[in-house]
Amino acid sequence: MDRRRYLVTAGTAAAVSLGGCLGLTRGENTDFDVGMRPTAFDPPTITVARGEEVVWENTGTRDHTVTAYEASLPDGAEFFASGDYEDEVAARDAWANGAGGALSNGDQFAHTFEIPGEYEYFCIPHESGGMMGTVIVEDRTPTPPE
Numbered sequence: 682m683d684r685r686r687y688l689v690t691a692g693t694a695a696a697v698s699l700g701g702c703l704g705l706t707r708g709e710n711t712d713f714d715v716g717m718r719p720t721a722f723d724p725p726t727i728t729v730a731r732g733e734e735v736v737w738e739n740t741g742t743r744d745h746t747v748t749a750y751e752a753s754l755p756d757g758a759e760f761f762a763s764g765d766y767e768d769e770v771a772a773r774d775a776w777a778n779g780a781g782g783a784l785s786n787g788d789q790f791a792h793t794f795e796i797p798g799e800y801e802y803f804c805i806p807h808e809s810g811g812m813m814g815t816v817i818v819e820d821r822t823p824t825p826p827e
């Protein structure tokens with residue numbers, strides 16, 4: 682096995698399983714929090730506690746991105762985008778130049794939200810189709826799993 686590829690895969694698995702320990706409110710599929718339909722995030726709004734991780738998964742067949750609206754970020758909050766670009770302009774440029782940041786079917790993206798507030802985000806190729814979502818981060822400690 683190619684050692685580098687193995688490490689990348691192992692790192693992804695660790696990040697995803699960590700999310701499972703934080704007691705997020707999840708649907709029937711316990712592997713992610715927000716899925717993606719052809720032009721919509723599902724659910725479009727998710728509420729978590731400060732310090733919780735949100736995991737997105739492309740549950741559809743089209744490529745999508747998860748890209749924060751930089752102007753919407755609460756003061757001091759970290760920008761987030763699939764592809765880990767440093768800001769919204771970089772993420773849009775990367776998409777325009779070779780679909781950078783694309784999540785294909787089954788791909789996941791995760792971000793941990795440390796600052797309370799409302800975070801608006803979107804999918805670059807389907808922004809004009811209204812593919813947007815909101816993460817609401819409440820200033821409370823995570824609820825333990827039942």
Ligand SMILES: [Cu+2]
Binds near residue numbers: 746
């Ligand atoms: Cu999309």
